[in-house]
Amino acid sequence: MTDEPSVKRVADDAETRYQTLISHVRDAIVEFEFVDGKPLVCHVNDAFVDVFGYESAKLEGESLDDRIVPDWNRAEATRLNERTAAGEVNYQQVRRETADGLRTFLYRGVPYGDEAIAADGMAIYTDLTEITRQKRQLQVMNRVLRHNLRNAVNVITGNMTRLLNALDDQTSEQVDAAAKVEHAAHELETLTQEAIDIESVITAESVDTVIDCVPLIQRVVTDYRQRYPSAEIRMTLPDSMLVSADSRLRRAIESLVTNAIEHNPAATPYVHVQVTDNGPNGWVEIYVDDDGPQIPADERTVIRGDANIEPTHHGSGLGLWLVKWTVELYGGELSFETSSLGGNSVRLRLLRGDHDAME
Known part of the structure; x- marks a missing residue:
């Protein structure tokens, strides 16, 4: 025998919980009913009033489209209404x-699809204005700056070479000045490429692909041994290790190895890349260790997000930001430690590619 009072009490409790949830959600929510194909407002939550700026009492019973849909978007709204x-x-x-x-x-x-409910459905509006505006502005600034920077670098390096060739007797001061200009141009070129790589990361959707990080790291080490013959680059790797990532992981590893070598004043910079498996917890750690100067504490703090970016507190470049945002794209984490050699130990923590199968 059904306990009707208990059923009613459960239904009332569910309605109370529902109304409490709707009232506290920070997305704008409106319930509506269709009358002659138009969505008439039945109820809006407080967030709707805050976001759209219209009083609740003046909205109820009105056409939602007449109030919030621009005239030139009516066809779009009609199509969405028909689907609902x-x-x-x-x-x-x-x-x-x-x-x-x-x-x-x-x-x-x-x-809703339930005749027992007075309304026909609800619309939820999540405000993306600032996010989309900043994303678009970033894309425009990135593309303009990287184009202009690349052109400027080509002009600088090309004309510096012509200038030195035109000088019959090059003094040590001239050669030194040319070397400094060439180094600055190289840094600008690196900055431009990092900006390009960062754009590909921050504008990407979440990644659900799996790759074997071992051959990727092996290719990086082989390439950098040729590029920097004076450096000692070692690796300790398993035969294979699947991680949740894609090919952009290579640029993150390359950035760390580049920093470890170019920021180390030693005649023979030492770099050690290793991969460890944390077993049943589903995480893999990739370490890039060096014996060079420590990454400044202020820079590590900013990258971790423990301090605000300020004119005097912003980091020395884009390399570590590229690594951080690449790892976070994969749902992972970047951290810093001191290596056993006294230098930096930068750790990338990534999900194992087969972690679902381990659960």
Whole structure:
């Protein structure tokens, strides 16, 4: 025999929990019913009022589209309404009109499909305005700067070579000055490439691919042994190790090896790359150890996110940012320690590629 009071109490509790959840969610949410194909507002949460700037009492019973959809986007809104009325869930980036102007939202239209519910569905709006604006601005700045920097580097190096060739008697001061200009041009070129690599990372979706990091690291070490014959580069690797990553991992490893060599004033810089498996917990650690000067504590603090980026507190370049954002793209973590050699031990912690199978 059904305990009807208990069933009603459970239903009332569920409704209370639902209303509490909706009222505290920081996304703008509106419940609506369709009348003659138009979504009329039944209820909005506090976040909707805050984000869109319209009073709740003035919205209820009104057409949602008349209030927040720009005239030139009505066809899009009609199409989304038709899908919702047909019982389909909508998921799309849209532009909607607030009391302060247009903003960009991630829109989710969810039909209820239950005649016992007074409303026909709900729309959830997540404000993406600042994120999309900053992303677009970053892309534009990155592309303009990297193009201009690359052209400037070519002009500097080309004309410096011509200038030195035109001098019959080159003094030591001239040769020294030319070397400094060449070094600065090389740094600009490196900075430009790092900016290109960073753009490919920060504009990417999350990665769900698996690669074997061992042959990737072996190729990096082989390449750098040829590029820096004075350096001693060693590796301690298993036969194979699958990690959740993609080919961009190579640029992160290369950046760490480059830093370890070029920032080490020793005649024979030492670098040791190793991979360890933490066993059943599903994580792999890639270490790049060196015997060079320590990465400044201020720079490590900024990279970890423990300090704000300031004019005097920002890090010396983009290399470690490239590594950090690449690892975080894979759902991993970057950390710094002191190596057994007294230098840096930079650790990349990545998920094992077969960690799901271990659970």
